[in-house]
Amino acid sequence: MSASPVASSSAPARLPSFTIGPVTVAPGLALAPMSGVTDSPFRRLVKLASGDAVGLVVSEFISIELLTQRQLRTAIRMSFAEVERPVSVQLYGADVGRMVEAARMVEAAGADLLDINAGCPAPKIVRRGGGAGLLRDLPLLGRILEAVAGAVRIPVTVKIRNGWAEDSLNALESLRIAEESGAQAIAVHGRTRMQLYNGVADWDVVAEMKRHARIPVIGSGDILTAADALDRFGRTGCDGVMIGRGAIINPWIFRQIADEVAGREPFAPTWGDTVAVLRAYHEMLDAQYPPKVAPGRMKMMLSRLLKGFSYDPDLRATCLRMAQPTAMLDHVEATCRALGVLDVRRSVGAAAARDGEAAAA
Ligand SMILES: Cc1cc2nc3c(=O)[nH]c(=O)nc-3n(C[C@H](O)[C@H](O)[C@H](O)COP(=O)(O)O)c2cc1C
Structure with a gap:
């Protein structure tokens, strides 16, 4: 990555x-x-x-x-x-x-x-x-x-x-x-x-x-x-x-x-960063749409972001078979924790980005 x-x-x-x-x-x-x-x-x-x-x-x-x-x-x-x-x-x-x-x-x-x-x-x-x-x-x-x-x-x-x-x-x-x-x-x-x-x-x-x-x-x-x-x-x-x-x-x-x-070393996200971003994305989807929207969007992102997960090649396919975003995220997090690759190397950004007040449409 x-x-x-x-x-x-x-x-x-x-x-x-x-x-x-x-x-x-x-x-x-x-x-x-x-x-x-x-x-x-x-x-x-x-x-x-x-x-x-x-x-x-x-x-x-x-x-x-x-x-x-x-x-x-x-x-x-x-x-x-x-x-x-x-x-x-x-x-x-x-x-x-x-x-x-x-x-x-x-x-x-x-x-x-x-x-x-x-x-x-x-x-x-x-x-x-x-x-x-x-x-x-x-x-x-x-x-x-x-x-x-x-x-x-x-x-x-x-x-x-x-x-x-x-x-x-x-x-x-x-x-x-x-x-x-x-x-x-x-x-x-x-x-x-x-x-x-x-x-x-x-x-x-x-x-x-x-x-x-x-x-x-x-x-x-x-x-x-x-x-x-x-x-x-x-x-x-x-x-x-x-x-x-x-x-x-x-x-x-x-x-x-x-x-x-x-001239800085390019930011290389850890799997902890990836999980944090995905959790924030799920929260934002749920805040914006009816619950039926999030599973499809989460699968789109999970399938892209987990492509390089070489520790467990089945992780992506297992998540994509799941129906609920929370179950997908918990599974990814538990797998990363068990493998010892869950550290968050750097802050993934201001919480404000997640909590930003939506402007009226
Ligand atoms: C799934 C998808 C949806 C797109 N939707 C739009 C769009 O709504 N408006 C637009 O101007 N371009 C749209 N594009 C074109 C992109 O803005 C961009 O010009 C194109 O994908 C080439 O850039 P990329 O190789 O960085 O993806 C879309 C591209 C993709 C892949």
Whole structure:
């Protein structure tokens, strides 16, 4: 579970930071939006694990249709705790009027930033023109950004892919439209919509956008270690990087990146740290959702975090067969104690992260 050594000689001596209007993102390390994953409990889990090294968190994408219909589950999905700030709420959809109405709701909920999703590849979303569908209609993307930027005071940002398909790459054109339409930062996942999550992310496009951009450019895709992050900063000169799947496997990754840059030994969580973070996550899930939600979410995290548990290769499978999160956690803790590997090497973060008062949605 420890971080890999830093390989790149062009890695920055300090982590970059940047501002989006009045919002400071320091360091320039963001938790990427992930539908079904980056709800408030998960974002606070990452803050518990990585502390101040997380410069920005982004919500999972939120439907403008469901939000403006006042669907309770969607409002809960938009909720966040004070400890998460700065926090960005991401919206998806293709209707300008509804987007404006939803944007006003995001602002009223107190979010620091509003992000427009122009990258989701899901067929049911692109079919209706939303997500990556907007990359096939950049004038519409421009109209959405302009209308929203004119309707709210919080900064508006956009997250794109590098194009719809290999023969229609248009990241620079998207950047130009975004800037002209009032977006104050842009994130890019260097895959096309047609690629989905296959192949590898193209970071040359991030470098190219950075060369042309007047607004901060945040790169996304395939950062799994501190070395990966520092290599991407060095190669592209981007203002920030976003980490998605790498933070599910290793929520300490932001802290490890900051440690590497500061010349400290990268934080290597003990199994005691892992159990502590998982227990806090369970508490946060139970506080936010009906009891039926926690088992599935806990299994998702346990299956990722116990992958490297070489002392007892059956532990993961045994936990995944259990129905109750408390039973899973007690079993992991008892196994670690019996093996003598339960020590908590360092505090896993402020209790405030767990107890943060949820802001109204
Ligand atoms: C499960 C999952 C859900 C995602 N949901 C969203 C989303 O709601 N909004 C968005 O802009 N990107 C979403 N993404 C894309 C990520 O934000 C990110 O750009 C992509 O996964 C590449 O980064 P990574 O390799 O660090 O995961 C999602 C990715 C995954 C794996």
